[in-house]
Amino acid sequence: MKNHKSGFKWTSIFIAAVLFVGWTTAPAQGQAPDVEAEGAILIDVESGKILYNDNIDTMLPMASMAKMMTEYLVNEAVEEGELNWDDEVMISQELADLSHNQQLSNVFLREDVPYTVQELYEAMAIYSANAATIALAEAVAGSETAFVERMNEKAAELGIEEYQFVNSTGLNNSDMQGNHPEGTPADGENMMTPRGTAQLAYHLIQEYPEVLDVTGTEQMLFREGDELDEITMRNWNEMLAGSGSPYAYEGVDGIKTGQTAAAGAAFTGTVEQDGTRLLSVVMRTADIEARFNETEKLYDYGFEAYSWEEVISEGEQNEEISELPVPNGKEQEVSIEAGSHLTMPILEDEQDLYTTSVTISEDVLDEDGALSAPLEAGEEIGYIELDYEGEHEKSYLTDNMEKSATVPIIASEDIDRANWFVLSMRGVGDFLSGLWG
Template identity: 50%
Template sequence: MMAASLALTIGLNPHTAEAAVDVNASASILVDADSGKILFADNIDDQLPIASMTKMMSEYLILEAIDQGTINWDDEVSISDPVRALSLKIDLSNVPLRQDYTYTVEELYQSMAIYSANASTIALAEHVAGSETDFVQMMNDKAGELGLESYSFVNSSGLNNSDLAGNHPEGTEADAENELTAKSVAQLAYHLINDHPEVLETASIPELEFQAGEEEVIQMQNWNWMIPGVNAQHEYDGADGLKTGFTSGAGNSFTGTASRDDMRLITVVMGAVTRDDRFDETAKLFDYGFDNFHEVELLPEGYKPDGEDVIPVTGGKENEVSISTSEALSVVVKNDEEELYSPEVTLSEELLNEDGEFVAPLEEGQEVGEVQLAYNGEEDVQYLYDNRSNSTPLVADQAVEKASWFTMSMRGIGSFFSGIWTSVSDTVTGWF
């Protein structure tokens, strides 16, 4: 890509950043769910146990399998002997599962997403991949595909392998636990919400019945106390997900998400002291995000870069083409910092010759580059992914057809005689 910086600047007024929120946890992060822009970060690169937040990856793979048609919501799921035994451990988060009763993918998924049912998660893993061992391989493969920076998945549920009574996935240690960094957990949540937004439909259910047997009904209350209808002390306006977690190694952890005024935030809190703390610290992050940031449209659809809105074209019926943005660009900015962003144009190198001209032909609406909003403030702006930024595509406003051989010849002849005339004119002028 060849950068061409615009002369236009939307102002440079330094803004003193307010003190960041103080989060009492081992690690924490706050992210804009649309762009992946990091709004707050503390100790986000240390790999730590994540407990049942693991189930976000299991949810991703299950929802992906549904989309791809490899499994269906009404599929009946077999309950293996180890799954049956695990489901009866009342000291772990579970719904009891029978081998003489029928459960669907949807029912087990609901128990996993709402009640964090561990045995249900393993049953679904076996249904998707044939075995939990193969499912764990899928989890690690998907983590790499999604670009998670640091991860180690050893089982599908988030339990410590020692809780699985020797039935942990092959190739993993008997006391191993799933570990990610806070940044990687946020990356996973970012993909889950954006690739499979339907996850929030289930994650936001406050309470649901699970039919464990003919006459056995389990009342499942959501472990996420921030969604409406679960816990009045921790209920948070706009909260609708996502996943809690606890083991002795991980402490109390929580990946949250909430939406207000068309701005959705993602939070991760790892290693809080108590269950209440993980929600209290999350509320601090949400408050900081919603109080100090807002989404604003800085460039409208059809914006023409000042001084760079017309680009020369070679080999075409026309000698130039106008360009503009194909869609508006809205970004999340800190309050009173709108004027610290300036547009910069980048043209697609593969469409340019050595002289920086487009080479015909070009189609109307063809993407020819992008406009990126550069931040000119004092704070370090980062994203979950380096290749994500505040940018919008630039397109050609008109088609430029390739000129015929005759047209190019005439242009060449015209240029030749024009050059002779200019030379003669300069000579004559020199006589006088």
């Protein structure tokens, strides 16, 4: 990965409240990979910018990646006081029986033994334990049926456009021995697009970043010291940096694998290197090894083909246009500057295809279209927007994320309104100046 810091180059003029600005960045190297998956997406987490996409809006089975929504809702329940990590959960006979199905990913659970929310959560996030997942769903909502309703409601709340949750685990309902949630099809599958899956993962790691402490755990003992039920839970994510796997990749710390007959092998991953975090989804790859190989292609492409440029620095001013007129102020000009920094991933050979435009907000303009006092230091008077003029699609994970390509323009100092006498004298002066002219 390449990181560069380049100053914001204000080189244009103020026209109709908009500044058109040019800047340059350093080139990066790399070509878009051929990712062998039915759908794949790679995003830069900080900006939400999509770095790679292929068939990202097709609904596909998501298998155990559905557990990311269960993880989200469990964390939300703890945050809101509905659950505590040390709360004890009792297991039904049906779940105990399901947990002993060795054709599914499980830790053994017993009907007469209490389990903490924490240990069930770790079994779900690390080992993809299915009966433990359902136990958590019941602890949150009272029943898995009610929990599935929450899953669908939360997907809508998060702005995910296409989704279908039929259970908490990602299993096909037919694998649940007739115990699938009431009201869902007996052969139902959890479905989502690669884009929607990335949105779910984005919200999970942004709102509950501590989830990565668990999903990044290579292995853990379940029920340590229990002679009957102790089991080593090895994380199914073989890309974890410390896993010792041939697929290990520096900086990978999440998030969730998935595999069913309908879904094939899928993987939602995230990796951080040098302060830059990428998020990826691959769906319907050929096999469990392919999901990691294809993800590796995405990460190599992201870090090699893009350079992360600080194109605007906080507090930076334009050498030519560092002030704007304030006709009714005590001081008739105000110094302006960038209110925050902007760092963006820039693709190879496209450093000359970006410009920036600065728009002054109508709210701070008077009826003559000029800045109007009073103004306070730090007050936002407009924004700088990064504009792309190339052929590649300019896209973000969500429409709202496109706002990440803007920073505010602020007043650098207080400007008080001039009193009526000063304004009157200026009016007389302007009148006399007009006569003289």
